Amino acid sequence: MTFLVPALLLALPLAALPVVIHLIHLYRRRQVKWAAMMFLRMAQRMNKGLSRLRQILILAFRVLAVAAILFVITRPMAGGLLGLTGGVPDTVIVLLDRSASMEQQNLATGTSKRAAGIAKLSQALRDTVGTRSKLVLIENAHLQPQLLEKPESLVDLPLTGPTDTTADIPALLQGALDYITTNQTGRTDVWVLSDLRQSDWDAASGRWQALRGAFTSLKGLRFHLLTYAQPVSQNLAVSVERTVRRETAGKAELLLDLRITRDAATATPTELPLRFVINDVSTTMKVEMKDSQLVLQGHAIPIDKTTKRGSGRVELPADASPSDNVFHFVFDEPAVLRSVILTDDETEAGPLQAALEAAADPTRKYAATVLPVSRAAEIAWDDTALIVWHAALPKADDLITQQLTNHLNSGRSILFLPTETPNNETFGGLHWGAWSGDSKPASVEWWRNDTGLLANTRSGTSLPVGELEVTRRCEILGEGTPLARLAENKPLLMRADIPGDGNAWFLGTLPGSGSSSLARDGVVMFAMLHRALNEGASTLGKAQQREAAATESLNEWKRVGETMLSSEQSLRAGVLTKDDKLIALNRLLREDRPETLGKTALAELFAGLDHHIIEDQVENETSLASEIWRTFLFLMALALLGEALLCMPPKREVRPSAV
Amino acid sequence: MATADRSFLDPAVLSRLMALPLNARQAMLGNVSGHHRSPVRGSSLEFAQYRKYVPGDDTRRLDWRTWGRSDRFYIKEFEADTNLRLCLLIDTSGSMNFGPAGATRFDYARKLAGTLAYIAAQQGDAVGLHSLAEKPVEIPAKRGASHLGLVLDQMAAIQPVGDTTLLTALHDAAEKIRQRALVVIFSDLFVPPAELKSAIQHLRFRKHDVTVFHLLDQKELDFDFDRPARFIDMEGGEAVLADPSLIARNYREAVKQYMTEIDDLIRTTAIDYHRVKLHEKYDDVLVKFLLARIQKKGGR
Numbered sequence: 002m003t004f005l006v007p008a009l010l011l012a013l014p015l016a017a018l019p020v021v022i023h024l025i026h027l028y029r030r031r032q033v034k035w036a037a038m039m040f041l042r043m044a045q046r047m048n049k050g051l052s053r054l055r056q057i058l059i060l061a062f063r064v065l066a067v068a069a070i071l072f073v074i075t076r077p078m079a080g081g082l083l084g085l086t087g088g089v090p091d092t093v094i095v096l097l098d099r100s101a102s103m104e105q106q107n108l109a110t111g112t113s114k115r116a117a118g119i120a121k122l123s124q125a126l127r128d129t130v131g132t133r134s135k136l137v138l139i140e141n142a143h144l145q146p147q148l149l150e151k152p153e154s155l156v157d158l159p160l161t162g163p164t165d166t167t168a169d170i171p172a173l174l175q176g177a178l179d180y181i182t183t184n185q186t187g188r189t190d191v192w193v194l195s196d197l198r199q200s201d202w203d204a205a206s207g208r209w210q211a212l213r214g215a216f217t218s219l220k221g222l223r224f225h226l227l228t229y230a231q232p233v234s235q236n237l238a239v240s241v242e243r244t245v246r247r248e249t250a251g252k253a254e255l256l257l258d259l260r261i262t263r264d265a266a267t268a269t270p271t272e273l274p275l276r277f278v279i280n281d282v283s284t285t286m287k288v289e290m291k292d293s294q295l296v297l298q299g300h301a302i303p304i305d306k307t308t309k310r311g312s313g314r315v316e317l318p319a320d321a322s323p324s325d326n327v328f329h330f331v332f333d334e335p336a337v338l339r340s341v342i343l344t345d346d347e348t349e350a351g352p353l354q355a356a357l358e359a360a361a362d363p364t365r366k367y368a369a370t371v372l373p374v375s376r377a378a379e380i381a382w383d384d385t386a387l388i389v390w391h392a393a394l395p396k397a398d399d400l401i402t403q404q405l406t407n408h409l410n411s412g413r414s415i416l417f418l419p420t421e422t423p424n425n426e427t428f429g430g431l432h433w434g435a436w437s438g439d440s441k442p443a444s445v446e447w448w449r450n451d452t453g454l455l456a457n458t459r460s461g462t463s464l465p466v467g468e469l470e471v472t473r474r475c476e477i478l479g480e481g482t483p484l485a486r487l488a489e490n491k492p493l494l495m496r497a498d499i500p501g502d503g504n505a506w507f508l509g510t511l512p513g514s515g516s517s518s519l520a521r522d523g524v525v526m527f528a529m530l531h532r533a534l535n536e537g538a539s540t541l542g543k544a545q546q547r548e549a550a551a552t553e554s555l556n557e558w559k560r561v562g563e564t565m566l567s568s569e570q571s572l573r574a575g576v577l578t579k580d581d582k583l584i585a586l587n588r589l590l591r592e593d594r595p596e597t598l599g600k601t602a603l604a605e606l607f608a609g610l611d612h613h614i615i616e617d618q619v620e621n622e623t624s625l626a627s628e629i630w631r632t633f634l635f636l637m638a639l640a641l642l643g644e645a646l647l648c649m650p651p652k653r654e655v656r657p658s659a660v
Numbered sequence: 661m662a663t664a665d666r667s668f669l670d671p672a673v674l675s676r677l678m679a680l681p682l683n684a685r686q687a688m689l690g691n692v693s694g695h696h697r698s699p700v701r702g703s704s705l706e707f708a709q710y711r712k713y714v715p716g717d718d719t720r721r722l723d724w725r726t727w728g729r730s731d732r733f734y735i736k737e738f739e740a741d742t743n744l745r746l747c748l749l750i751d752t753s754g755s756m757n758f759g760p761a762g763a764t765r766f767d768y769a770r771k772l773a774g775t776l777a778y779i780a781a782q783q784g785d786a787v788g789l790h791s792l793a794e795k796p797v798e799i800p801a802k803r804g805a806s807h808l809g810l811v812l813d814q815m816a817a818i819q820p821v822g823d824t825t826l827l828t829a830l831h832d833a834a835e836k837i838r839q840r841a842l843v844v845i846f847s848d849l850f851v852p853p854a855e856l857k858s859a860i861q862h863l864r865f866r867k868h869d870v871t872v873f874h875l876l877d878q879k880e881l882d883f884d885f886d887r888p889a890r891f892i893d894m895e896g897g898e899a900v901l902a903d904p905s906l907i908a909r910n911y912r913e914a915v916k917q918y919m920t921e922i923d924d925l926i927r928t929t930a931i932d933y934h935r936v937k938l939h940e941k942y943d944d945v946l947v948k949f950l951l952a953r954i955q956k957k958g959g960r
Contacts, residue, residue, distance in 0.1 A: 027901065035891040036755035036765070037880040039850050040918065041900055044910035052906045 009075040016071060019063035055647055062644035069637035073630045089133045090223070091187030093126060094177050097140040097161055098195035100168035101324040101549075101574075101588035105196065105233055107619040108321055114229040115163060117619045118194040119155050122227060126152035126192075135186070139176045141168035141201075142551045142572050146180045164572035165324055165549035165588040168201040171208040178215050181222070188221035197230040197598040200591040202606070204598060209606055216610050224612035230597040231618050236264045237273070237290075237317045238325035238593040244546070245364045246309070246332045253306040255279060255332060256364075259297040259315060261290060264595045277302055279313035309334060310544060312561060312576040312583055325593050329576050331583040336542025337366045338534055339384045344391035345374050349418070349513045352520035353389055353530070361531045377401055382408055386537035387530070391418040391511075394426035394433065402428070409503030414537030416530070417507045419475035427479060429497030429505045434476025442470035442518070445493060448485035453496065454506060454529045455484055464525050473516040477509045494529075502552075504536050544583045549574055558584065665816050668770040673943040674778055680950040682779050684744050684842050684869050710734045744785040745801040747837050747868075748773045750815070751847030752791045753824035754895040758848070758877060759938055765875050766820045769846035771942045772873055774815055776844060779950075781808040788837070791818050792829035792847065801841060823895045826851050830859035834866050843868045848875055853921035860929045871932040871949070874922070878937055883911040 035041065045052075103115040112120075126136065136149040142164050155161055170193070177191050195201065216222060243258040261273070270291045277284050279302060288295060304311075310333035317326040340357045344350045350371045357369035372379060374392040382404060394417070395402040405415060405428070423433030448455045448466045457463045471487060481495040484506070497505040512519035512526055519526040539545060549572050556567040558577035570577065577584045598606075603614060713722060713733035723736040750756075750773055756766035777787045781803070788801030789811045797818060799811055826847055837843065843863055849856060849872070863870050885904035892899050904911075926933040932952075936945050 030901065031887065031889045032899075033885070033889045033891050034758070034894050035900075036758035036848060036877075036894045037850060037915075038891070038893045038895070038898075038900065039852075040880075040883070040911050040914045041891055041902060041907075043914035044907040045900065045902060047910040047913070048907045052903070055906070 006075050009071065012071055013068065016064050016068035018067055019060055023060055059644055059647045062640045062647065066637045066640040066644065069633045069640060072633040073637070077629050077633065089130050090190040090221075092135045092137060092181075092184075092189045093130055094137045094139065094146075094180065094186075094189060094191045095122065095155065096170075096173040096177055096191060096193045096195075097138060098168040098170065098173070098193075098201060099140050099142065099161065099164050099166070100196075100198070100201055101165040101592040102198050102201075102322070103168075103196050103229075104163050104324040105229075105322045105619070109620075112619055113163065114196050114619050115161070115194075117621075118227055118229060118617065119161050121617070122192060122194060123152045123155040126155075134190075137180060139173055139180070141170075141173055142166045144169075144172055144176045146176065159566050159569055162569065163324075164569075165574040165586065165592075166551070166572050167548075167589040167592050168195065168198075170195060170202045171206055171212060174212050174216075175208070178212065181219060182215075189219075190223050190225060192225045192227060194227045195229075197228050197603065198592070198594065199596045199598055200594050202598050204602055204606060213607075213609060222611065224607055224610055226603065226607070226612060226614045228603070228614060228616050229619060230616065232595055232597070233264060233321045236320055236322045236325070236595070238262045238322070239275075239315050239317050239328050240325075240587070240590055240593070241315055241328045241330045243362075244330040244332045245335065246304070247301075247364065248306065251306075252303060253308065254301040254303045255313075256299045256301055257297070257315070257330070259295075259300055261288070261295040261297075261317070262593060263290065263293055274318060276316040277313060278316065279304060280308060280311040310583065312544075312578075312585060314576075324574070324588055327574065328587055329574055329585040330546065331544040331576060331585040333542060333544035333583065335365050336538065337368050337384070338386055338538050338541070339368045339381070340370070340387040340389065340530075340534055340537075341380050341385050342369060342371045342389040342391065343374055343377055343380070344371065344389070344418075346391060346511075346513075347371075349391060349511050352512050352523075352526070356523070356527045356530050357387070357389075357534060359527065361527075361535075380404075384541070385413065386541045387414045387416065387534045389416045389418065389530075391420065393420050393422075393424045394428050396426055409499060409505055410501040412502035412537070412540030414503060414533045415505045416533050417505065418511055419509065423475060429481070429499040431477055431479035431481050431495060431497050431507050433507075434478045436473060436475045438473040440472075442472045443474065443487045444471070445469050445485050446488055448494070449483075453484045454494065454532045455525070456532075458528075464528055465522065466525055468518075468522065469525055470518040471510050471516070473510060475509050477507045481507070502540065504533070506533065543581055544585075546585050546587070548589045549586045555584070666774070666812050668767065668774045668816070669778060669812070670771070670775075670943070673775060673946075676943065677775060677779055677946055677950065678782060680779070680947065681783055681954065682744070682746070682776065682785065682842075682950060683953040709737050711737055744780065745788065745837070745839060745841035746776065746780040746785055747788045747790060747801055747833065747841045747843045748777060748811075748815075749790045749792055749830070749833055749843060749845045749847075750818070751824065751826055751845070751849075752818050752820040753826065754821055754893075755824065755848050755850055756820035756875075757894055758880070763938070764820075765848060765877065765938060766818075768875055768936075768938050768942060769873070770815055770818075772936075772946060773844070773846055774812055775942070775946055777808060777811050777815070781805065787811050788841075789814055790829065790833050790836075792824075792826050792833075792845075796825075796829060796832070798836065801837075824851060827855050827859045830856075831862055834859070834862040834868070837866070837868065840867050841869070842871065844871045844873065846873045846875060848880075849922070853918060853925055856922075857925045857929065860925065860931055864929055864931070869932070870929070872934065873945070874933065874935045876935065876937055878939060881912075881915055881937075883908050883915075 097119070099115050104113045106113050107117070130152065132151050136152060138147045138149055138155065138158070138160060139145070140160055143160070147160055149155065149158070173193070180186070181189055238261070240260050241257055242260060243256070245256045247254055247256055270289055272287050272289050275286050275288050277286070284302065288297070312329065312331045314327050314329045319326060342350050342353050342357070354369045354371055358367050360367050377392070378401070380388065385408070388405070388408065395405065409415060417428065419433050419436070421436070426432060445466045450457045450463050455464055455466050466485060471493065474487065474491065474493065477492045477495050481497050483492045483495050485492070485494040487493050493509045495507045497507065499505055510517040510519070514521060539547065552571045555571040555577060558570065558579040560570050561576040561578055563575070565573065571586065574587050577586065600614060600616070710723065710726065711734065713735050717735050721735045723734050726732070726734045750769050752766065756764065756769065758765045759767070780787050784803060786801035786803045787808055789797060789799040791797040797814055799814060826849070830845070833843065860870060883904060885908070888901065888903040890899050890901055934945065934949060
C-alpha cells in the first residue's frame with residue numbers, strides 16, 4: 002500500500018488523541034466523597050474484567066476511527082485484486098509474455114490480454130511505485146533487460162507490442178535471475194504477465210528446479226503473477242503446412258495443405274468462409290467443419306500461368322483470437338533439396354545417398370552429393386540443406402568449424418556420424434567416445450516421438466524405431482538433448498544444444514549392416530534423413546516459410562504491405578522481401594494449443610518462493626491498484642458504530658430499593 | 661468552662677419524648693434504686709415469687725398466710741428496682757461525616773444519642789459515652805446533671821475523622837463496661853458483618869442490652885449516579901474511579917448481600933436493631949424505639 006499524500010502520515014501519532022483525552026478526563030472527573038467504599042470496591046471487583054475490556058475496546062475503536070480518518074486523507078493506494086503491500090521495492094522487473102496467444106481479445110472492446118495486462122500493470126506501478134523503483138522490462142522475444150524511465154512507458158514501448166512469437170517463460174525468469182544477480186537489485190518485485198499457456202511455461206522442464214533453487218537463495222524477492230488464463234470459446238485457427246506451385250498443360254495452380262482447428266466442446270457442423278489472398282487477389286470459398294479439425298490436402302487455387310512466385314495468406318473470420326486466423330505463405334520455384342555426405346567410407350555413403358536422393362515429396366527435386374573428407378572445402382554452403390558429416394570432428398579453430406557454424410546459423414542442418422577412430426574434439430557441446438559392440442544386437446528402448454527426427458508421422462503413427470537393431474555403438478558424450486536411447490540410458494541420437502535456427506544431431510551408430518539395421522530396414526533412416534533435410538531446407542530457396550522470432554538478419558528485409566520497426570518485423574506474422582527472396586513469417590503452431598497451467602501447477606512451480614497469483618480477465622476493468630480511501634471510511638464508520646454500541650448506557654432497570 | 665454548642669438537643673423533641681420512659685429489655689445491675697428491674701430480689705412492691713424457707717433466711721420475709729394455709733414456711737420475694745447504665749457508643753470515623761453540612765450522619769447520631777442521654781439522665785439513670793474512633797473518648801456511666809453536661813459537651817466536641825476502628829472499639833467497650841448496661845451503638849456499620857458479629861457477641865456475652873442504630877443514607881443504598889466519577893474514600897482518602905453505568909448493578913447486589921448478612925447477625929445475636937435512613941425524622945425514630953421498649957417491659 003502506498004499513499005498519494007504520504008506527508009500526512011506524519012500526523013499518524015494523532016491517532017493516540019483518544020487515549021490522551023481519556024487520560025485527561027480520568028484526572029478531571031467529578032469528585033464525590035463517599036463513605037460506602039466497601040460496596041464500591043466489591044462492585045468493582047465483580048465487574049473488573051468486563052469493565053476493563055469494554056474500556057480498552059472503546060479506546061481501541063476511537064483510535065481506529067482517528068487512524069482511519071488520517072489514512073483517508075493520505076489517499077492510500079492498493080489493489081482490490083492485488084494486495085500490493087510491503088512498501089516500495091528497489092527494483093521492479095516486468096517479465097512480459099507477448100507471444101501470439103496473448104493477443105486473445107475481448108470482442109466488445111478489442112483489447113487483448115497483453116494490452117489489458119500492460120495497461121493495468123502500468124497504472125498499478127505508476128500509482129504504487131511511481132519512479133521510486135528501478136523499472137526493468139524483459140520480454141519474451143528479445144530476452145534482453147530494458148531499463149524504463151517510468152511505468153507509463155510500458156504502454157507506449159514497441160517492446161511491449163504484439164508479436165506472433167512464442168514465449169519461453171523459464172528463459173524469461175532466467176533473464177530476470179541473471180539481471181538480479183548481476184546488478185544486485187536489492188528488494189525486487191518480479192511481475193510475470195502471461196496467459197499461462199502450457200507450451201510457453203514448459204512446466205516439465207528441469208530448468209524450473211534450478212530456477213527455484215537460485216531464486217530461493219535471493220533475499221527480498223517477490224513474485225506477482227498476473228495471469229490471463231481464460232480460454233477462448235469457439236476459437237478457430239488456420240495453418241498452411243505446404244505450398245506448392247504446380248503447372249500443367251494449360252494452367253497453373255497453387256496447391257495448399259491446410260489445417261483448420263477449433264476449440265469447441267461440441268462438434269456442431271459449421272460452414273466457414275475461407276478467404277485466400279494471393280498476390281493481392283482474393284477468393285473466398287466455404288468449407289464445412291464437422292469435427293474439431295479440418296484438413297484440406299492439396300487444395301488447388303488457380304493462378305496466372307505467368308505468376309511464378311508470390312505471396313499470400315489464408316484468412317478465417319474474425320474471432321477472439323486474431324493471431325491464429327491468418328496464415329501467410331510464399332511460393333516460388335521450389336529449391337532443390339540438396340545434401341552433402343562427407344565420408345571416406347563408400348559402404349556407408351551408399352545407403353545414405355540413396356535415401357537422400359529418394360523423393361519424399363514428388364513435387365520437389367532432391368540431390369545428394371558424396372564428398373571425400375579431403376574435399377570438404379568444396380561443399381556448396383549456400384545451396385546445401387543438410388550435411389551428413391562422417392568424418393572426424395574438426396578442431397575448434399579450424400576454418401571448417403566456422404563454416405559449419407555459419408551453416409547452422411543460417412538455419413541448415415548437420416548430422417554427425419562417428420568415425421572408426423573418433424578424436425577428442427567437441428562440436429556443439431558434444432563429442433564422440435569409444436565404440437562398443439555386442440554379439441547380441443541392442444534395440445532402442447526409448448525415443449522422443451512428439452517432436453524431432455523420430456517423431457510420429459502426421460497421421461500419428463509411430464516410426465518403427467523399436468525394431469532397429471544396433472550391434473555397434475559409439476558413445477556420445479557431453480550435454481545435449483537425447484532423442485533416442487538404448488538400454489541403460491545410453492544415447493543413440495542426440496541433438497546438440499546450439500543457439501540459432503539450425504540443428505545438429507549426433508547419431509551413435511552407422512547405417513551399414515556392420516553397425517545397425519538402419520540401412521537394411523530403411524524406414525527410420527529415410528524419415529530421419531528427410532526430416533533433417535527438410536529442417537535445413539526451410540531457409541533454402543528464394544521463398545521460405547519461417548516462424549516469427551527475434552532474428553537480426555531480417556532487420557534489413559522489407560515488409561510487404563504494412564510498415565513497422567525493423568527490429569520488430571521479424572516478430573510479426575507477414576511477408577518479408579529482400580532482393581528476389583521472400584519469407585513468410587507465421588506464429589509457431591504450438592501457440593494454437595489452448596491448454597493452460599492450473600493454479601496448483603503454477604503454485605508448484607513457485608513453491609518456496611514469495612509469490613502471489615492474480616487471476617485477471619480481459620473483460621475485467623477493475624484496476625490492479627486504486628485509491629482505497631472508501632475502505633478506510635468504512636472502517637471508520639464501523640469503529641464509530643462499535644464505539645457507540647459499547648458506550649450505550651445499559652437499559653435502566655426498574656429496581657426495588659436495596660433495603 | 662464554657663458550655664459547648666448543644667444545638668443537637670431540640671427542646672421540643674425533648675419535651676415530647678420526656679413522657680416516654682427509657683426501659684431496658686433485661687434486668688440491670690444498678691447501684692441505686694431506680695425504675696429498672698434487677699436480677700437480685702429486693703423490696704419493691706412488685707411480687708416476684710415464693711421460695712421455700714432455708715435456715716438463715718430473714719424470718720421477717722416469711723409469708724404467714726401461706727404457713728397458715730399449708731403449714732409450710734415460704735419466703736415471699738419481691739422484685740428489686742435499680743437504675744440503668746446507658747452507654748452510648750458513637751462511631752466517629754470519617755464515614756460518619758457523610759451527608760450535607762449540618763445534616764451529616766454524625767449530626768444525626770449526635771441528635772439520637774444526646775436525646776437518649778437526656779431522657780436517661782432525667783429518669784435518674786447513669787449515662788456514659790464512648791466514641792469509636794482513632795482517639796477514643798471514654799466517659800463511664802454516672803448519674804447526675806453535671807455528668808450529663810459533661811457527656812453532652814463531649815458529644816458536641818467530637819469531630820468524626822479517620823479510619824474506622826469500630827470493631828476494636830466495640831471489643832474494648834465490652835471489656836471496659838463492667839456492669840450490665842444498655843449499650844446503644846450509633847454507626848454506619850461499614851465493616852464486614854462477620855467481624856461485626858463477633859464484636860456484638862462479645863458485648864452480649866457480657867450481658868449487655870445491645871441496641872444498634874444503623875445509620876444509612878438512601879444514596880448509599882441506591883448508588884444513583886449517572887456519570888463516571890472519582891469516589892474519594894472519606895476514611896482514607898483513597899480514590900476509586902468508577903462508571904456507575906457499569907457497576908451500579910453490582911453495587912446494589914453487594915448492598916443486598918450485606919443487608920442479608922446484617923439480618924442474620926440480628927437474628928443470631930438478638931440485639932435491638934434499628935435501620936435508620938438519614939432522611940427520617942430522628943424524633944420519630946426515638947419514639948418508635950422507646951415505645952417498643954415499653955411494650956417489651958409490659959410483656960414480661
